[in-house]
Amino acid sequence: MSHIKPPRGPRTPCRACAACDMGRGSMKPRLAALGLLALLYLPALGSSSSGTHPDESYYLGISAEMDARGAWLTPTIDGAAKWFKPPLLYWAERAAYAAFGRGFFGGRLPAALCAIALALLTGALARRMYGEPAELLATLLVGSTFGWVKFGRMAMMDAPMTLAFTAAAYGAWRACEEDRPRQLLWAGLGAGAAFMLKGPVGAVIILLLAGGFVALRRPRLLAGRYTLGAFALGALVGLPWYVASFAVHGRRFYDFFVVEQNLDRFRHPWTLGGEATLLVGLLVFLLPWTLLVLAALPGALRTWREPGSLLPLLWMAVVLAVFTVPSLKWPHYGLGCAPAAALLAARAAPPRWARLGTAALLAALAAGALAVLRWPLAPAAVAAIAPAALAFAAAAALCARGRLAPAAASAGGGLALLLAFAIPAVNPPVIPREALARLAGRDLHVYDYVPGIFTLGAGRPVHRVERAALAPTLAGGGVVILARGALDHLPPELAARLAPVARWEHIPGYLPPAVVARSWLERDPSLLFEPMLAVELRSGAVGAR
Structure with a gap:
């Protein structure tokens, strides 16, 4: 790589020295970008x-x-x-x-x-x-x-x-x-x-x-x-x-x-x-x-x-x-x-095919956001998804015309509406308020989950319990939070003695595409949710199933 020569001669100012000086004309776009x-x-x-x-x-x-x-x-x-x-x-x-x-x-x-x-x-x-x-x-x-x-x-x-x-x-x-x-x-x-x-x-x-x-x-x-x-x-x-x-x-x-x-x-x-x-x-x-x-x-x-x-x-x-x-x-x-x-x-300015291809992707995002409205959603979710679709559509039009910075701003606004507003309007908290009230004063544990997000959701320590320690933890008066599907993998004699203290639902981290497609076709969002349970051990209790 010896053919790469270092610059010689006296130092020359960078070609963006006016921007480096933070001139008035350049502050407005920076502040807009920061916002x-x-x-x-x-x-x-x-x-x-x-x-x-x-x-x-x-x-x-x-x-x-x-x-x-x-x-x-x-x-x-x-x-x-x-x-x-x-x-x-x-x-x-x-x-x-x-x-x-x-x-x-x-x-x-x-x-x-x-x-x-x-x-x-x-x-x-x-x-x-x-x-x-x-x-x-x-x-x-x-x-x-x-x-x-x-x-x-x-x-x-x-x-x-x-x-x-x-x-x-x-x-x-x-x-x-x-x-x-x-x-x-x-x-x-x-x-x-x-x-x-x-x-x-x-x-x-x-x-x-x-x-x-x-x-x-x-x-x-x-x-x-x-x-x-x-x-x-x-x-x-x-x-x-x-x-x-x-x-x-x-x-x-x-x-x-x-x-x-x-x-x-x-x-x-x-x-x-x-x-x-x-x-x-x-x-x-x-x-x-x-x-x-x-x-x-x-x-x-x-x-x-x-x-x-x-x-x-x-x-x-x-x-x-x-x-x-x-x-x-x-x-x-x-x-x-x-x-x-x-x-x-x-x-450098992108070639036409990249510009138009990106515009097509943004248009597909707009169409996908509109398709989500087929589900019966909460008004807050609809209020975020509809303008997100418009933002993606505007970004597609701007990108097709070569106006990439406004297109990026519009697309970013659409993503923010989806991730910061639409999803929280649909996805329940990690432990809903009603469940927290039922769990007040109880020693909390999670099974088959990492406890950190539950700790902050509960506002107090939530501990992780492994399979071998489930029965002793429950026998000691602890409450264990787990997914409903996890019960099928527990010993039947233990599962039969579990009684729910609280129930709620959440959207799991991975959803099979077939499940999403079925839910969309049937307009049934309940298929996207996973039941969660907080259970305790009670002698002679009816099974939590």
């Missing part, structure tokens, strides 16, 4: 009805328990140390609990603010890379992707970690292309934060991303004082918790975090199916802008020596390659390169 992002990520954060993910339930439960115990060093579940991840997100959630109370809003707010920040920072990077017109488009494209509107509203590691990647890319660009080596400290800060969010893999990604770009564009910087400073800053942020955890817990910490949570990821069989999960997941989570990204890739690959192509291509390649190596991977791991994909899509 839209707030509408995308903040409404219904405090509602358990807005959807969740099993990992979120772990993280919420851990942070709530750390907050209740006043603990900062050791993440725990039911008092047992659980080092699934380092604690930076848990610390941020604890700070939000102090400000807003221990609940869903406080637990999810740090991740949502990170999702907003990464969209804005992606736009700032696009301005420096491609000029001021690219800023608003890149901001809205990354902020309105399905993946970020979904996961950026959950207490997950993805948004904070991707913000760290974006900060590192921003610093590497400014250090190399604007001759500001001090900006490499952003890469060090990002590496330390990623190390405290995801573990070693986060720091490795930033090392390869920022270090790789510097090595290709300005290799002399690698031996400079600011590169050393970046490593020192990353170590200062990332290492103290690890050192303290080793000092306090020793082998237990090593076996759980280092071996089980990191090394064991390489001990499962590597499969093409797992790799397809990662790649297809990324394409799905980039919707509705997937075709714009795919259309931008050939041109970027042809001009990969240019820094405006090199940085996003390297970013995407590093994230996907690093998450390809372990045998265990999940679809949302690819979200770490979504800002790079948005940069590519904002780099």
